Amino acid sequence: MIRSGGQPFFLPGGPFGCMLIHGFMCSPKEIRWLGTHLNEAGFSVLAIRLFGHATIPKDLYRARFQDWIADVEDGFTFLHHQCSKLVAIGRSMGGALALIAGAKLKIDGVVTIATPFNLPTSFRDRGLKVLIPLMQLIGMGQRSMMRSPFTHDLDAILPIDRLSYASFPPRTLLEVNALFAEMQRILPYVSVPTLLIDGETDQEGYPGSTSQILDHLRAKRAKLMRVKPSFSRDIRNQEQERISAAIIQFVTSLSGS
Amino acid sequence: MRQILKGGEPFFFPGDEVGCLLTHGFTATPQEMRGLGEHLASQGRTVLGVRLSGHATDVRDMTRSRWQDWIASVEDGYQLLEDYCSKIVLIGFSTGGAISLYLAHTLPTIGVVVISTPHELPSDPRIRLLRPIIRPLSIFYPFNPKGPPDFYDPEAAKARVQYNHYPLRAVPELDTLFLKMQEVLPLLKVPVLFLHSKNDRFIPPEHMNANFDLLGSVDKSRILVERSNHIITCDTAREQVFKAVSDFAERISGKRE
Numbered sequence: 001m002i003r004s005g006g007q008p009f010f011l012p013g014g015p016f017g018c019m020l021i022h023g024f025m026c027s028p029k030e031i032r033w034l035g036t037h038l039n040e041a042g043f044s045v046l047a048i049r050l051f052g053h054a055t056i057p058k059d060l061y062r063a064r065f066q067d068w069i070a071d072v073e074d075g076f077t078f079l080h081h082q083c084s085k086l087v088a089i090g091r092s093m094g095g096a097l098a099l100i101a102g103a104k105l106k107i108d109g110v111v112t113i114a115t116p117f118n119l120p121t122s123f124r125d126r127g128l129k130v131l132i133p134l135m136q137l138i139g140m141g142q143r144s145m146m147r148s149p150f151t152h153d154l155d156a157i158l159p160i161d162r163l164s165y166a167s168f169p170p171r172t173l174l175e176v177n178a179l180f181a182e183m184q185r186i187l188p189y190v191s192v193p194t195l196l197i198d199g200e201t202d203q204e205g206y207p208g209s210t211s212q213i214l215d216h217l218r219a220k221r222a223k224l225m226r227v228k229p230s231f232s233r234d235i236r237n238q239e240q241e242r243i244s245a246a247i248i249q250f251v252t253s254l255s256g257s
Numbered sequence: 258m259r260q261i262l263k264g265g266e267p268f269f270f271p272g273d274e275v276g277c278l279l280t281h282g283f284t285a286t287p288q289e290m291r292g293l294g295e296h297l298a299s300q301g302r303t304v305l306g307v308r309l310s311g312h313a314t315d316v317r318d319m320t321r322s323r324w325q326d327w328i329a330s331v332e333d334g335y336q337l338l339e340d341y342c343s344k345i346v347l348i349g350f351s352t353g354g355a356i357s358l359y360l361a362h363t364l365p366t367i368g369v370v371v372i373s374t375p376h377e378l379p380s381d382p383r384i385r386l387l388r389p390i391i392r393p394l395s396i397f398y399p400f401n402p403k404g405p406p407d408f409y410d411p412e413a414a415k416a417r418v419q420y421n422h423y424p425l426r427a428v429p430e431l432d433t434l435f436l437k438m439q440e441v442l443p444l445l446k447v448p449v450l451f452l453h454s455k456n457d458r459f460i461p462p463e464h465m466n467a468n469f470d471l472l473g474s475v476d477k478s479r480i481l482v483e484r485s486n487h488i489i490t491c492d493t494a495r496e497q498v499f500k501a502v503s504d505f506a507e508r509i510s511g512k513r514e
Binding site for chain 1: 258259260261266267268269270271305308310314318321322323325326328329332333336337340341363
């Protein structure tokens with residue numbers, strides 16, 4: 001059973017379609033604000049739910065990054081039927097999936113929000129590739145849970161109540177790592193217009209920051225936008241509106257091409 | 258390379274306020290529901306054919322599938338359809354029928370169509386014999402090859418998109434799913450239509466009768482078709498099946514007296 005409020009959502013609208021992809025451990029609820037803004041601007045919006053998310057954290061143990069790519073393909077098929085233009089928009093790990101969609105599927109644009117080029121070094125340590133299977137071997141694989149190591153200064157613009165898991169099985173870290181490796185591999189094949197949205201101070205948190213994505217992209221029309229986040233409620237709404245407005249402008253600009 | 262098999266993608270056909278949620282069967286793909294979906298769409302209905310988790314990609318993905326994942330896949334579809342339609346009919350084929358019945362207990366649906374759905378695991382002596390040890394056995398012998406597609410209509414056999422193996426690990430999951438279905442059957446109150454083939458060599462019509470007798474609903478009906486094997490949505494009697502389903506959807510949605 002999916003946790004109440006964590007279900008995917010569909011907001012029917014015009015011939016421009018936006019597929020929203022949530023981040024690791026989160027749910028479509030974290031980007032409903034963006035969906036609402038985009039729908040008010042006249043776009044059709046689909047927010048998918050990634051496998052193993054918005055149910056129980058243990059389900060992530062069985063997730064592979066290929067499942068998440070298949071979920072994105074499902075969403076693409078759903079919107080493709082009724083939209084003449086399609087944009088994939090992902091937050092954090094969802095942005096990596098959006099970029100992969102940009103290289104593999106017939107879509108017209110990609111937007112990433114707070115998507116790093118890499119995970120922090122300690123979480124893509126080669127030692128983990130030995131340690132995690134070892135934990136599984138002694139039966140700790142499914143029972144042990146890790147606290148979330150991933151924070152980004154743009155998390156401040158997300159709603160506080162966003163149905164995020166507090167912890168996850170270590171096994172999943174290998175999948176997240178593999179997904180980012182896949183993203184890095186396909187970046188030179190992404191030729192559609194791309195908008196990368198990132199926090200102002202993210203370099204401190206992530207050595208492999210968004211600007212590195214920009215360096216590897218093939219897209220000629222790629223742009224990096226930096227947002228200064230804040231934990232104050234008023235400013236959160238303002239920043240959400242600012243990000244939404246930038247994405248609306250980006251999607252609208254695709255109509256001419 | 259896409260994750261999802263060509264022809265096995267989910268489908269969405271927008272239409273009126275009556276939504277039909279189509280769920281395919283075990284180790285199959287939305288392809289077996291597409292003909293029915295196209296017929297319902299031609300009658301004006303909104304149609305969504307979902308892809309069950311672990312299906313239509315690689316049979317190895319199904320060793321990780323649990324019955325809850327399949328329930329969640331259909332819940333996702335229900336949610337998307339609910340954002341578009343006010344009345345939703347659940348239509349499931351084989352295992353998809355068991356999922357539809359199970360979900361009819363918790364989701365506010367206006368009716369259920371159950372096609373070729375088993376009451377319990379097939380009475381194949383091998384399954385009966387191996388059932389207690391199938392989980393450990395699946396580690397050493399994960400896949401058992403299927404025979405060639407068995408249809409009255411040779412064209413339907415050619416068009417079939419499915420896995421060519423049964424994943425043993427998923428058999429106990431099926432078993433649990435059928436038990437859960439049997440638990441909710443007496444509690445259901447919504448109209449239900451059963452469809453089955455007299456000549457079903459895989460799941461004989463007695464399965465339908467057992468489900469029919471256990472069902473709590475007052476408004477329940479059953480139709481037997483001929484000259485078809487298990488997959489009646491694609492075999493020679495398909496037109497009769499399509500018409501029975503669309504008539505049922507029209508009746509319970511109040512489009513026809």
